[in-house]
Amino acid sequence: MSSEYFHDDGLKFNDDMNFMKAGIVYSDHFTTVSNSYAEEIKYSFFGEGLEGIVRKKENKLTGIVNGIDYNIYNTNTDKNIFKNYDVNTIEDKSLNKINLQEKYDLPINTDIPLVSMVTRLVAMKGIDLVTHIMEELLQEDIQFILLGIGDRKYEDAFNYFQSKYPDKLAARIYFNEKEAHMIYAASDIFLMPSMAEPCGISQLISLKYGTIPIVREVGGLKDTIISWNQYTKKGNGFSFANFNAHELLFSIKKALDLYQDKDKWKTIMIEAMKSKNDWEESSKKYIKLYEDLLEN
Numbered sequence: 001m002s003s004e005y006f007h008d009d010g011l012k013f014n015d016d017m018n019f020m021k022a023g024i025v026y027s028d029h030f031t032t033v034s035n036s037y038a039e040e041i042k043y044s045f046f047g048e049g050l051e052g053i054v055r056k057k058e059n060k061l062t063g064i065v066n067g068i069d070y071n072i073y074n075t076n077t078d079k080n081i082f083k084n085y086d087v088n089t090i091e092d093k094s095l096n097k098i099n100l101q102e103k104y105d106l107p108i109n110t111d112i113p114l115v116s117m118v119t120r121l122v123a124m125k126g127i128d129l130v131t132h133i134m135e136e137l138l139q140e141d142i143q144f145i146l147l148g149i150g151d152r153k154y155e156d157a158f159n160y161f162q163s164k165y166p167d168k169l170a171a172r173i174y175f176n177e178k179e180a181h182m183i184y185a186a187s188d189i190f191l192m193p194s195m196a197e198p199c200g201i202s203q204l205i206s207l208k209y210g211t212i213p214i215v216r217e218v219g220g221l222k223d224t225i226i227s228w229n230q231y232t233k234k235g236n237g238f239s240f241a242n243f244n245a246h247e248l249l250f251s252i253k254k255a256l257d258l259y260q261d262k263d264k265w266k267t268i269m270i271e272a273m274k275s276k277n278d279w280e281e282s283s284k285k286y287i288k289l290y291e292d293l294l295e296n
Helices: 016-026 035-040 051-056 087-103 127-137 152-164 177-186 202-208 219-224 245-259 262-274 279-295
Strands: 030-032 061-063 114-118 143-147 169-172 189-192 212-216 238-240
Touching: 016 051, 035 061, 035 219, 087 114, 087 177, 087 262, 114 177, 127 152, 127 245, 143 177, 152 169, 177 202, 189 202, 189 245, 202 212, 202 219, 202 262, 212 219, 212 245, 212 262, 238 245, 245 262
Parallel strands: 030 061, 114 143, 114 189, 143 169, 189 212, 212 238
Antiparallel strands: none
């Protein structure tokens, strides 16, 4: 059953979609949560039926990336993790890995790369890509931890992989905030191969915790993750362009290769932890936008 809305000028909007269109039409300005997503929603795959009106009114659209609260996500003060650390004591991060390996009954090994996901198990998060490559990925010398709930087929898939590879994969099919923090602190690599991601928060948290994100170049993931450049030695993660399982696998293998060089891996960890993704810069952009609107 649709609702009816009346605008002050007497126009009637018969459903939620038209109501959202009216909001775009009659607003002074509208925003979304990253620059790239502001471009993506002009097209049908991301626009969800609003792409036409977004393109028509794009002159009053701004993308401003979200931030995270560094009072909550702070490796120096986080009471959820086993051992606090920062860029100056980055070696202490491995103590969190040992603690989590013990908790999840994985072999204790600080040298093995620990790959993780904290996510909803839904198609939009790229879970199909991960399950497609999991058998091949688990042939590598890695450990994998998943925390999350969602569609039954994905829950069943990860439970299957855990039963087949109990020494390599721990699937925790629930959500727990404390354990999420523990996973961010313990892991070396964080996967976020989303089909769509307006901004994304998990990659920002993983950066702060020195856990290197591997993301698909979409939405806010594209705006916040700079892919590692082996020549300039710059970057805070790894990325791939197409929604393709083997592009994801290739990116993971690139990260695993870099992990073998401890000096270079420490460099990318420090680059990640120094990435600034709190609300300070974003709030300045919002304030500037509001000030401009008031002036006009």
